[in-house]
Amino acid sequence: MTAGARVEAVGVLTGWGEGVESLPADARTAALGRSVIPLDRPALDGERFRRATRECLLGVVAVEAMLRDAGIDRETIRGPGTALIFVTAAAYGASNVEWLAGRAGTLHFPYTAPSVLPGEVAIEFGLTGPYVILIGGPTATIDGLWQVGRLLAEGRCQRALVLALETFAECEALWRRARWALPGPMVESAACALIGPGDTVPAYRPAAAPSPLEGVVEARAGRTLACAPLLALALAREAGRREALVSGTWRGRTAAIDIDLAVAARSGRM
């Protein structure tokens, strides 16, 4: 058993499109004054998905994007060997607003729980390994990557998915109020990284300075909150890097992690 960890693949969806190649050069300019850049509800077949919320479906689609990037099928990740780490700052807001407004039926209530978002993903892909759900912005995603490193190092899983998801459209009025704290377009995003065993233990810095990649992601993607560090990993892989220092800043704290990257099939276009 190796003690390290390595990013094997990253699937990315944002309001700008699929993959980091769809990101504009400058998000603020591309937003054309819009405060939220939304993602459509994915069109997925199946009775279970009829009731599921848009956020749940985006999580499923992000994992599918990761599988395509990794070139593996669903069976590879099914079962107790795969840990699922889910991170969001705000994706539960849409369901909560629906419930509070009295517009949703009884069976909607469980969807107000943040844990139901990864729950639907776990059901869809048969993920029964270690399970951690963190609430927060990009810092929480760095904390999640750190936790994956520990799970792998201690042999508690064979691989891990770090899934981040942010939606803003249903709470746009609230996000507009907070624009003094979060300027720039809020860009709905879903991203999933597959982390497998590697040669190097990720170096976690619970207090750090922002990395250059953090600024690049914010400039190109806009505010993607918990998804931002995963976008940074995708950008680094796209650029052909073999390792990346990614950071996340939220509520005054910056955390960072150095982590190895597997070479992407297509690279050098950052």
Added chain:
Amino acid sequence: MAILAGGVTTPIGLDLDAFWSGLLAGADGVSAIERFPTADLRVGRGGEIKKLPPVALGIRSRAAALLVAAAADLRARARLDAVPERIAVIVGTALGGVEELEHALADDGSARRALDGLYDSPAHALAAWLGARGPVLTVSSACASGATALGLGADLLRQDAVDLVVAGGYDILCRFVMRGFDALRSLARDRVRPFDRRRTGLLLGEAAGLVLLAREADAPGPPLGRLLGHGSASDASHIAAPDGEGRGLEAAIRAALAAGDVGVDDLDFVSAHGTGTILNDRIETAVLRRVLGNRAAAVPVNSIKGALGHTMGAAATLEALMCLLAGRDGWIPPTVGYEEADPACDLDYVRGACRSVRPRRMLSTSLGFGGCNAALVLEAGP
């Protein structure tokens, strides 16, 4: 990892001593809810804290107020003797700042209130109150959140990322959640009866529970106890109901035992999730029977949800503290509400009155919406 001390605020006691006395006495903290209207609900009862401690008065968010009250109790029992940057705060919650979100949607449009509606806001409020400037993490594995929070805290310490961790969980009783569980018809009309043949459902409660974690070598004195291992697992079967065979729970328990290098022969007591729903208690019993094997009939089991209601994000921390206090004092609290045996629930539940047993090593289990399962393995101090 050493658990140096605990602090709580609960419906049966506003500090750890009162909480413990209430548990031993078999107190019932469930009452008619007074803080918000319930006339339109089938059930209007829950474990409501009628009066917050003075330290929490004036804090706008009730969730943050509960956390601060528990933290004040914790600080009265242990010093946060580390540089602020090396003190982490990790709390679990099912509901976060949802009541603030409700206010934000209805109020004058303040930006602060909008941000207070985010589920990680109460944890940051707690960190600010404590003066802790290390990592602040919010776990939201529904009603298993508190267990995972303690586990992550232990991991941070093991990695030497911090020197102290204030870890635990909280949740408030509010209309948002009462309306939801009422609509799902999950609430008992009379009382919570964990593992009882007549059980009909759960009742909700509000509370906060915190522990102070440190590396054993850094403990300034004999600890209250130790967190030996933790485990989590996903059911991947249903968003709101446990897996019919409890496979996720079993995996979480086995992971926690393996992490703590503890065998089932070493377990002296199980603090069960024990919500009082027909499904949970039957499945949990079956899982414990499988895990404990031929010791299943010999290990005492209890649930404290009959005394408090289901305190959601706070539950696992309160149950962990109960385990450690049982080990300290040699008494296991009774399962309030358990009176008539159910053939499908055939473990050695502690009933009627507290039992004179001094458990050394203990297991605590938690389950939650989204297929969340978590388990803690604890050891009594010193």
